[in-house]
Amino acid sequence: GRDTIWKAHAAPLGVPAGRGVLVSLEDTTAMLEAGQMRRDFVANVSHELRTPLTALSGFIETLRGAARDDAVARERFLEIMEREAARMNRLVADLLSLSRVESEERIRPTEAIDLGGLLHSVVNTFSELATEAGVTIETEGTDPGLMVTGDPDQMRQVFTNLVENAIKYGGTGKVIGVSVIQKERDPALRGPALRVDVWDRGEGIDPLHVPRLTERFYRVDSHRSRALGGTGLGLAIVKHIISRHRGRLRVDSTPGEGTTFSVILPRA
């Protein structure tokens, strides 16, 4: 193919009569792409860590010098330093989550999880943040006894990330929601399934960005994500966890109307 990268191997043939050479061609596109992705990832992580580190070094310098005897400035700078340290903490925590999910990708999680109960508990943890942001959270169909098989901590992380995003990016619509829909049969999962919709009525996402949302460090608006304390890893983690649970993720978004992230999981 046009975009295929071939690696040629040549070896002398041990044929008694002739002096043949065996040439074989190996498609190394995937291998090279994986190498490139790893390099990009390391470059991204370094950049993301360097930004708060630069800020911290700068403020330490300022505290030693100009702001030394200015109590008000000192307090303000310490606050910023605290925020930057928290950002680094979140980044490292997300990197660890991602690496853990990836290393477990082939191991099937086995615990029985009451999905309705889990969703209620996730929504409860956000009640304060939602009130502060002036957002109401609606729930529908989150009945007890809807079971899935999985890793409870990872399942919690999926919905924590999605609800947090709905408040952060879709909160302008003032209402967000979590709905569970029971499906007799999901064609892709080939069996009974539960679909959890996490929806918002925010500004939506341009279709151009939708296919790339689950890429590591991909953000529609980097400045905004950073200002809101985002690491750019939330949806990458979500995607990996869902894939580990044999589920799938769907994104439906209409600019100006809102966004729905649907998590479809095999029913236990």
Ligand code: ADP
């Ligand atoms: P971040 O840490 O930046 O929030 P995520 O991986 O969770 O990283 O999300 C990636 C990007 O997807 C966000 O930066 C944001 O631009 C976009 N996004 C996620 N959820 C929503 C949503 N509900 N509405 C609009 N945009 C969203």
